[in-house]
Amino acid sequence: MTRVVEIPVNFDHDTFDQFARAFGTPEDERLLFDAHATKWGSPYGLIGLLAIGQWLLEQQQAKPLLTIPNDREVAHYWARTGFFRHADDLFELHGKVPYVGTTGSSDVLLEVTPVRGADDVHSVVDRIQDRAAAILRELGLEPQATMGFAMALSEACQNIVEHAGTGGWVAVQAYHWRRRLGRRVAVIAVADAGVGFRTSLAPTQAKRVGDRWSDATALEAALFQGVSRFRDPGRGQGLTGMRRYVGRWEGKLSLRSGTARLSIVPGWDDDVPMAEGLPPFPGSQVQLIIPAQQSN
Numbered sequence: 001m002t003r004v005v006e007i008p009v010n011f012d013h014d015t016f017d018q019f020a021r022a023f024g025t026p027e028d029e030r031l032l033f034d035a036h037a038t039k040w041g042s043p044y045g046l047i048g049l050l051a052i053g054q055w056l057l058e059q060q061q062a063k064p065l066l067t068i069p070n071d072r073e074v075a076h077y078w079a080r081t082g083f084f085r086h087a088d089d090l091f092e093l094h095g096k097v098p099y100v101g102t103t104g105s106s107d108v109l110l111e112v113t114p115v116r117g118a119d120d121v122h123s124v125v126d127r128i129q130d131r132a133a134a135i136l137r138e139l140g141l142e143p144q145a146t147m148g149f150a151m152a153l154s155e156a157c158q159n160i161v162e163h164a165g166t167g168g169w170v171a172v173q174a175y176h177w178r179r180r181l182g183r184r185v186a187v188i189a190v191a192d193a194g195v196g197f198r199t200s201l202a203p204t205q206a207k208r209v210g211d212r213w214s215d216a217t218a219l220e221a222a223l224f225q226g227v228s229r230f231r232d233p234g235r236g237q238g239l240t241g242m243r244r245y246v247g248r249w250e251g252k253l254s255l256r257s258g259t260a261r262l263s264i265v266p267g268w269d270d271d272v273p274m275a276e277g278l279p280p281f282p283g284s285q286v287q288l289i290i291p292a293q294q295s296n
Contacts, residue, residue, distance in 0.1 A: 001028075001029045001030070002029065002030045002031070002032050002065070003026075003029045003030070003031055003032070004031075004032050004034050005019075005022045005023050005024075005031055005032065005033050005034065006022055006034050006037075007019065007033055007034060007035035007037075007038045007041075007045075007049070008038070008045075009037055009038055009039050009040075010038075010039060010040045011035075011038055011040065011041040011042065011045035011046075011049075012040065012041070012042035012044055012045050013042065013044045013045075013254060013287055015045075016044065016045065016048060016256070016281075016285070017278050017279055019045070019048070019049075020278065020279035020280070020281040021279040023052060023279075023281065024279075025280075026056065026059075026061060030061075030062040030063075030064065030065070031056065031061075031062075031064040031065070032064065032065040032066075032067070033049065033064060033065065033066045033067070033091070034067050035066065035067055035068065035069050036067045036068070036069060036070045036095070037069075037070065038069045038071070038074060039069075039071055039074060040074065041069075041074065041077075041078060041083075042173075042187070042189070043081070043112075043171035043172070043173050043187055043189035044187070044189040044191070044285065044287045046078065046081060046083045046112060046171065046189075047112060047168075047169035047170065047171050047189055047190070047191040048191045048281075048285055049066075049087075050083070050086055050087060050090060050112065050169050050191070051168060051169060051191040051192055051193040051282070051283055051285075052193065052281075052282065053066075053087065053090030053091050054090055054166070054167070054193045055193035055282045055283065056090075057090060058166065058193065063090070063091065063092055064090075064091050064092070065091060065092045065093075065094060066087060066091035066092070066093055066094065067094045067095055068084075068093060068094065068095030068096065068097060069095075070095075072098065075095070075096075075097070075098050076098045076100065079097060079098045079099075079100040080100050080108055080111075081108055081111055081112050081171060081173070082108075082111030082112040082113070082171075083112050084097045085112075086112055086114065086169070108171075108172075108173050109128055109131045109132055109135060109172040109173055109174060109186070110124065110127060110128045110131075110170065110171060110172035110173075111171065112169060112170075112171045113169065113170050113171065114167055114168075114169060115157045115160045115161065115167060115168050115169065115170055115190075115192075116161075116167040117161060118158075118161055120157070120161075121154055121157040121158050121161060124153065124154075124157055124170060125150050125153060125154050125157075128150070128153065128172060129146065129150055132146055132149050132150065132153075132172070132186070133146040135174045135186055136149060136186065136290070138174075138184070138292075139174075139184060139185075139186060139290065139291070139292040139293065140292055140293035141249060141290070141293060145249060145290075148245045148248075149186070149188075149245075149290065151241060151242075151245070152188060152241070152242045152245050152246075152288055153170070153172065153188050154238075155238030155239065155241060155242055156170070156188055156190040156238075156242065156286050156288065157170050157190060158238060159190070159238065159239070159284070159286065160190065160192045160194070163194065163195075163197070163200040163201075163284075164192035164193070164194025164195065164200075164283060164284070165194045165195045165200070166192060166193055166194045166283075167192065167193075168190065168191055168192030168193065168194065168283070169190070169191050169192070170188070170189065170190045171189050172186070172187065172188050172189070173186075173187050174186045174187070175187070177289075177291075180268075180269070181268055181291055183291050183292040184291070184292045185289050185290060185291045185292070186289075186290045187287065187288070187289050187290075188286075188287070188288040189285075189286070189287050190285070190286040190287075191283060191284070191285045191286070192283040192284055193282050193283045194282075194283045194284065195283075196215070196218075196257040196258045196282070196283055196284050197215065197218040197219055197222055197255070197257040197258070197284055198213070198214065198215045198218040198257065198258055200218075201218050201221060201222065201227060202218075204227065205217075205218065205221050205227055209221075214260065214276075215257055215258035215259050215260035215276070216260040216262070216274060216276050218257065218258075218260075219255050219257060219260055219261075219262040220262060220274075222239050222255070223239050223240065223243055223253075223255060223262055223264075224240070224243075239255070242288060243264055245288075246264055246266075246288060246289075246290070247264065249290050249291075249293075250266045250267070250268070250291060250293075251264075251266060251288060251289050251290040251291065252264060252265060252266050252269055252271070252287075252288070252289040253286075253287070253288050253289075254271070254285075254286070254287045254288075255284065255285075255286055256278070256281070256284065256285040256286075257283070257284040257285070258278075258280055258281070259276065259277060259278045259279070259280050260274070260275065260276050260278060261274070261275045261278060262274055263275075266291075268291070
C-alpha cells in the first residue's frame, strides 16, 4: 500500500509542522511525497525532506517516492541547490529533473551538503567563508560578523557529528524574504535523521531533571545551559554561542526535536519561544536567520 504525504505549497519553517503531521508514523506502507503543487521550498524544508528519506531507508522502509514540482522555476531552484543530486539516492523520483549548468555568482552560498564526520564540517566552513563575507557585507553587517557566521555554521554541523548518531544535511542561502520580513536574509539550515536532543542528552541529564525530562527540557538544557552528552569540560557551548550571535545581529535561531521547538525570537518575528506537543519528527532541525540591518 502507498500513502501520499503532501508537501506544503510553501514548504519552509512555518509549514514544517504541517509536513510532520502528514508524515505521521509510517507503518508497513510505502510513502509518496507529493510536491507537484509546491511553489516554494526553503533550505530548511529541503534538507528536512532529505533527512526523512534517509531515516526511512535506515529504518529499512521501502524507498519512498517523490514527485517533482510542476512549477519549472521551483524545480529549477531545487536543482540549483543540489537537492535532486542527493534525493536521487534516497527517493524514487517522478518527473523531469531540470538540467542546471555551472553559473558564476549565486545566492546559494552552500549547496545541500551531507555531513557525516568532522572532516565534512571543516570542508563546509572552508567552502563558504569567502562567499559568506560578501553576502554579510551586502546585509550591512560589520566585517567581524563573518567569523561568527562561520562559527555558527560549524557548530550547527558539529551538532550532527556529536549527537545525531547518524549523518545529516546542511544548506546555506541568501534571499529576499518578502513573506515575513521584506529584507534580504542569510539562512543556515541543518537537519539530521538521528536520535534527537532528548535521547542524546538523557544519559547525563534525564536523572537530574526527573519526571520533567522531555523534548522541551532537553532543548532548553542544550541552548540555555550549554549541556552536552559529553562530560569533557568546555563541551556544549556551541549552541549558546549561536544564541549570542543571533542576539547581536537581531537574528532568529530555531531548534526543533521530537515534539518541541525552541526559538530565540527577534522583534521582527511573531513566533513563540517554546512550542510543545508538535507532531513528532525524527532527528533534529536547526535554522539560523540573519537579516539585513535596518540602516542598509
